[in-house]
Amino acid sequence: MTALWPRIEPLLDRVEKPARYIGMERGAQVPIHRPDAVSWLLVYPDTYEVGLPNQGLQILYEILNERHDAAAERGYAPWTDLEALMRSRSVPFFSLDTHKPAGEFDVIAFGLAAELVYTNVLNCLDLSGVPVRAEARRDEDPIVVAGGHATFNPEPMADFIDAFVIGDGEEVVGDMTEVIGAWKRSGRVGGREAVLHDLSLIMGVYVPSMYEVEYDGMAIREVRPRYPDVPSTVDKRTIADLGEWPYPKNQLVPLIEVVHDRLNVEIFRGCTRGCRFCQAGMITRPVRERPLEQARTMVAEGLKRTGYDEVALTSLSSADFSGIGELVSGIIDGQEEACGNVGVSLPSLRVDAFTVGIASEIQRIRRTGLTFAPEAGSWRLRQVINKLITEEDLYAAVDGAFSQGWRRMKLYFLIGLPTEMDDDTLGIAELAKNVVEIGKRYTKAASCTASVGGFVPKPHTPFQWFGQNSSEELQRKVGMLRDATRKGGVKLSWHDPKATMVEGINSRGDRRIGKVIERVWRSGGVFQEWSEHFKVDRWIEAMAAEGLDIDWYTTRHRTGEEIQPWDHITAGLHKDFLWQDWQSALAEHGLPDCRWTPCYDCGVCTDYAIEHVVASPFAPAGGSQGTGQDLSIGGAVPVRFLSKPGVGVAR
Amino acid sequence: MRGEGAFPVRLRFAERGKVRFISHRDAARAFDRAFRIEALPLALSEGFSPRPKVSFGLALSVGHESIAEYMDVRFSEPVDLEALPARLTAALPEGIEVTGVALLADRAPALQESVTAVEWELEVAKIDESEVSAEEISLRIEALFETKSLPVNRIRKGREDIVDIRPALTRMSVIESGSVGIVLTAEIATQPAARPSEVVTVLGEDLRAVRVLRTAQWIERDGNRQEPLIADAARVSEARAS
Ligand code: SF4
Numbered sequence: 001m002t003a004l005w006p007r008i009e010p011l012l013d014r015v016e017k018p019a020r021y022i023g024m025e026r027g028a029q030v031p032i033h034r035p036d037a038v039s040w041l042l043v044y045p046d047t048y049e050v051g052l053p054n055q056g057l058q059i060l061y062e063i064l065n066e067r068h069d070a071a072a073e074r075g076y077a078p079w080t081d082l083e084a085l086m087r088s089r090s091v092p093f094f095s096l097d098t099h100k101p102a103g104e105f106d107v108i109a110f111g112l113a114a115e116l117v118y119t120n121v122l123n124c125l126d127l128s129g130v131p132v133r134a135e136a137r138r139d140e141d142p143i144v145v146a147g148g149h150a151t152f153n154p155e156p157m158a159d160f161i162d163a164f165v166i167g168d169g170e171e172v173v174g175d176m177t178e179v180i181g182a183w184k185r186s187g188r189v190g191g192r193e194a195v196l197h198d199l200s201l202i203m204g205v206y207v208p209s210m211y212e213v214e215y216d217g218m219a220i221r222e223v224r225p226r227y228p229d230v231p232s233t234v235d236k237r238t239i240a241d242l243g244e245w246p247y248p249k250n251q252l253v254p255l256i257e258v259v260h261d262r263l264n265v266e267i268f269r270g271c272t273r274g275c276r277f278c279q280a281g282m283i284t285r286p287v288r289e290r291p292l293e294q295a296r297t298m299v300a301e302g303l304k305r306t307g308y309d310e311v312a313l314t315s316l317s318s319a320d321f322s323g324i325g326e327l328v329s330g331i332i333d334g335q336e337e338a339c340g341n342v343g344v345s346l347p348s349l350r351v352d353a354f355t356v357g358i359a360s361e362i363q364r365i366r367r368t369g370l371t372f373a374p375e376a377g378s379w380r381l382r383q384v385i386n387k388l389i390t391e392e393d394l395y396a397a398v399d400g401a402f403s404q405g406w407r408r409m410k411l412y413f414l415i416g417l418p419t420e421m422d423d424d425t426l427g428i429a430e431l432a433k434n435v436v437e438i439g440k441r442y443t444k445a446a447s448c449t450a451s452v453g454g455f456v457p458k459p460h461t462p463f464q465w466f467g468q469n470s471s472e473e474l475q476r477k478v479g480m481l482r483d484a485t486r487k488g489g490v491k492l493s494w495h496d497p498k499a500t501m502v503e504g505i506n507s508r509g510d511r512r513i514g515k516v517i518e519r520v521w522r523s524g525g526v527f528q529e530w531s532e533h534f535k536v537d538r539w540i541e542a543m544a545a546e547g548l549d550i551d552w553y554t555t556r557h558r559t560g561e562e563i564q565p566w567d568h569i570t571a572g573l574h575k576d577f578l579w580q581d582w583q584s585a586l587a588e589h590g591l592p593d594c595r596w597t598p599c600y601d602c603g604v605c606t607d608y609a610i611e612h613v614v615a616s617p618f619a620p621a622g623g624s625q626g627t628g629q630d631l632s633i634g635g636a637v638p639v640r641f642l643s644k645p646g647v648g649v650a651r
Numbered sequence: 652m653r654g655e656g657a658f659p660v661r662l663r664f665a666e667r668g669k670v671r672f673i674s675h676r677d678a679a680r681a682f683d684r685a686f687r688i689e690a691l692p693l694a695l696s697e698g699f700s701p702r703p704k705v706s707f708g709l710a711l712s713v714g715h716e717s718i719a720e721y722m723d724v725r726f727s728e729p730v731d732l733e734a735l736p737a738r739l740t741a742a743l744p745e746g747i748e749v750t751g752v753a754l755l756a757d758r759a760p761a762l763q764e765s766v767t768a769v770e771w772e773l774e775v776a777k778i779d780e781s782e783v784s785a786e787e788i789s790l791r792i793e794a795l796f797e798t799k800s801l802p803v804n805r806i807r808k809g810r811e812d813i814v815d816i817r818p819a820l821t822r823m824s825v826i827e828s829g830s831v832g833i834v835l836t837a838e839i840a841t842q843p844a845a846r847p848s849e850v851v852t853v854l855g856e857d858l859r860a861v862r863v864l865r866t867a868q869w870i871e872r873d874g875n876r877q878e879p880l881i882a883d884a885a886r887v888s889e890a891r892a893s
Binding site: 013024025026256303304 | 672674680681684686690701
């Protein structure tokens, strides 16, 4: 093994934030690479500060290193300053833990959380000395793997990735280690084709080179497996019981500040609120809660081990956890044992009184900002997207929050949703202004930020057929909102509509988009999610050079008959369920949450013989959000907490 | 804060190896976590958001090593001073090592204002990688001390200033030939101050620092010179050599 540290060290005096590249975090491992074991380099293709907190990567890092037949290290994309120095001195991309060249690993696995990191994947491979196109790789080159939510449409990256993991990675990485290990020990008999073929037989693994895509003009005619034993549809992998996977056990504690710099404990996975725009909710069904006792232990031990003074209880809607009240009050009651104050944060809060109740318990000291996500400006449109928050609910929650000392509200919205009219868009300004009005009753300092993002339709959601708004149309709506919020104390922030367009190209793109990604990367387009590096012209030019029409990929409404590029990948959701739900959306009909009402057979549980793991049979009390059910039965969840002094601050 | 049962302690620590690339602020956060990991009884400030009573001495620049960093921390009750260095070192990042602790005397002045001089060990080499001899560096040092003023450009808060660092230089000499260049020691005052990089610049624009190590900090009071651990101590406990 070659350690690159002596060649990296002299470069670090000349780069921004050199500690990005040193490793040594509490919880980091120094694995021993044995020749008969499979070595994995787990890469988050963005900066260290963005990538380090990624829980998926940390979970797999631990699971792999616990195996006797595997060893795993981590890598993050070097910032452009270090990259330039590395290229000028032929220093390859390296692992953080032992500074080993990436090209010496058996597997390089990328976590793809979103589309704009795609070009960074190519850059990391190229910096490793590995051919960026899968077809050019030789037997001794690493197997290039990708996982994460974005891989539910793997096609835009199909040219570059040998094998995609679809769904939960916990079990799959073990299966893959066995296949790759056996191949390696056999002396790589059968070559790359043999090991890729074997990988494609694992449930949850998609090997794009095992499939041929046939086109009919722009349309896809057929996606055909190249071998009879290769599945024609690739099912996602799902772990049935989160309680069996109490990871990460040793969350990494970075030496420099990173995003989400705190202890993170995942309290459940999956969400069946059924918001129709939300890919994360659709592809992670069903709901699997972590046992309360285990969550408690992970929080207590994690705080003790890391020295963090803040814990985030993570999930797609944390207030929905059956034991949320007990868990939060337990952490607050445990303060005496902990050193000083511990802050608790609950990402993705529901908009209701119950949520404000919890928030007021955990943010007792400094009540500055609270964030809610109504997502759309009118009740009509919220029915279309199945985010059933009434105006009364929002105002009651906001009133409760202001009356208890909060001063700043942040509201998240999407623009460009299906059936959206200007009245719906302007409703955003109206809601935000009313929020400020309510706040002014309590404090002069009341303010409200409305954050708007352009909607990108995602695969495996009921909106996968919808033609997204053009960037011009989104820009017009932003302009309209700016005019409407000039007075009234509302601050408006928005996501760049041009970036939304590029996300759209990749989100529902097919294999032909691979050449576009490669062109953008070759023209210098890396770190595309960073506004200082993003230039839309690179994408427009690359699409034109490949003879591809941006509108065809983004703003075109798709028909029910056409084969979508990801139709041979399934998250278990029946296509007719998605189509039916799309029709319900257009008819402005809501759909209840199947956690607490009868199953409507979306396909996930029935097809995979799994089910919800939820401790409480009742919907949470205190608000209407999400279901349209009679929530008055929801009294089983405690909404009051004991008062305890000395509670810390949560964000 | 002089609260009942308050137990003020000064720590001396080293920061060597890869960890030198973290910032002063990062080091402060690492200590913050180490105190929590060891569940040490930190005294907290009063008010809306109670903060631990911790104060750091002079900042150490990113990339510089040190065997003489200091910080003051106030505990709410007595802690075992003998055991403290090892406990903290175990909870801190690799490369940061607590090498001594002292119970502070009542009313000890703030660390940052007290330190009057800093000693550095610098390894310098030619930028163009050509050979440089110990004799040549010695001659250059002699020449420096014969000048009356040594102006350098300093960028402060985005504004460029010309500062004379001659008054800050009190002592400099060559120690030995190092693995890459020449190792020298420099003693620099804090009022006015000079940065190690500025010292290298005035020694020659053709030189660069290969390695910068802070070896000592001094507090001079009434003609007496002491290291900060001793200067304001009621009781001192040194870590066993490791
Ligand atoms: S199969 Fe039924 S219970 Fe399971 S997620 Fe779908 S609708 Fe809900």
